[in-house]
Amino acid sequence: xxxxxxxxxxxxxxxxxxxxxxxxxxxxxxxxxxxxxxxxxxxxxxxxxxxxxxxxxxxxxxxxxxxxxxxxxxxxxxxxxxxxxxxxxxxxxxxxxxxxxxxxxxxxxxxxxxxxxxxxxxxxxxxxxxxxxxxxxxxxxxxxxxxxxxxxxxxxxxxxx
Numbered sequence: 772x773x774x775x776x777x778x779x780x781x782x783x784x785x786x787x788x789x790x791x792x793x794x795x796x797x798x799x800x801x802x803x804x805x806x807x808x809x810x811x812x813x814x815x816x817x818x819x820x821x822x823x824x825x826x827x828x829x830x831x832x833x834x835x836x837x838x839x840x841x842x843x844x845x846x847x848x849x850x851x852x853x854x855x856x857x858x859x860x861x862x863x864x865x866x867x868x869x870x871x872x873x874x875x876x877x878x879x880x881x882x883x884x885x886x887x888x889x890x891x892x893x894x895x896x897x898x899x900x901x902x903x904x905x906x907x908x909x910x911x912x913x914x915x916x917x918x919x920x921x922x923x924x925x926x927x928x929x930x931x932x
Contacts, residue, residue: 773868773893777861780903788860789853791905798852800832804843831908838911860903863914868893870917877924892917 780787789798807814813834815827826834833839842859849855868889875885892913902910925931 772890773865774861776894777864777903781857786853787904788857793856793860793905793907797907798846798856801839801843801846802852804832804834804840805845805847806843808840808844809847833908833911838915856907860907860910863907863910864893864903867910867914867917870914870921873921874917874924877921 803817804814815834816825826832846852846855870889871892872885872889875888876882880888895913897909897913902913
């Protein structure tokens with residue numbers, strides 16, 4: 772259901788997920804990171820990069836995140852970056868909803884109610900109107916927070932996270 776919701780805006784705006792900060796900042800960062808990683812370097816400091824050259828201090832970039840590094844490498848090898856970003860963002864929508872479903876189930880929610888929780892998080896207005904089209908960093912937070920919560924609950928219960 773979240774995939775259908777994620778694809779729906781594409782019926783009106785084909786580049787719905789490739790706007791704002793995504794095309795202006797994030798894709799360029801991912802691409803640059805991917806190029807540098809493929810060359811065997813992790814760009815800790817880029818003095819010539821406008822305003823955000825200290826990537827270690829700029830936590831928003833997620834320089835040490837395996838997910839960000841993977842996105843960077845993939846951005847350098849995919850044939851169409853608009854399709855790539857669209858797939859990534861719809862994947863994040865599904866990831867956040869699935870994580871929320873698991874968190875709700877871990878608290879004892881019955882499956883139908885956990886499903887509603889996953890849909891609500893996946894389709895929340897902040898995500899739909901700001902994160903989906905533009906701010907992928909916020910979308911990553913929405914997608915990954917439920918998973919971190921679920922893994923933490925499992926570890927605290929003595930199960931393998």
